[in-house]
Amino acid sequence: RSIEFEENIMGRGKLSIERIDNLTSRQVTFTKRRKGLFKKAKELSILCDAQVGIIIFSSTSKIYEYASHGMHALLDKYYKANEENQVLNPTSEAQLWKIEAENLRQQLQDLRKTHSQYLGEDISELGLEHLEKIEDQIDIGSKAIRARKEEILREKIQELNKQENMELHKKLNLMRQEMAELRKKISAEGKGNDQETGN
Secondary structure, eight states: OHHHHHHHHTTOOOOOOOOOOSHHHHHHHHHHHHHHHHHHHHHHHHHHTOOOEEEEEOTTOOEEEEESSOHHHHHHHHHHHHHHHHHHOHHHHHHHHHHHHHHHHHHHHHHHHHHHHHTTOSOTTOOHHHHHHHHHHHHHHHHHHHHHHHHHHHHHHHHHHHHHHHHHHHHHHHHHHHHHHHHHHHHHHHHHHHHHHHO
16 A cells, blocks of 8 residues: 555556566665665664564575564574474364375375385376486486495305314314414423433
8 A cells, every 4th residue: 555655646656566587677676675674663663662584585485584572582482383383273283283194194195105106006097207306216226225235245255264264273273272282292202212212
């Protein structure tokens, strides 16, 4: 109403609000309107002792914000008030749970459908692009499975080699002990023969 009133005073007629196609004009208008909006928000905060917060994302995803009492404090107050409102309003809370449950059911249904398609089921109505996407996903999964399988085989081979080395060390130690005992026996018999010869 204020825009129409100002435009009528200037004799330009009613202003039509629609997207500005020209990029330069759109950026200039965005800057002017944003500054004007922030100015009005500041005035509202001062005049009426209100806590005001504004967050704007430009068309290039750049963020602009204004907060009369600090944005973090203002957001914390908003979330707290929102949570309290939900607690005080069982109907709204039940509706939110209903929506969440429906979303979860839909996700489960989508997962089951995708799983069956990966198994080659329910694919008669799929187009070429969708089929190629599934094929790529299966190929990626197969590569991951093969890589994991090779990793497990390498680990088993390493474990077997380790066990074989341990067994080999045990056998070598046993052979060393037997050789040492055999040398002792030979040495003892040699000393006995020398004593008999001396006598």
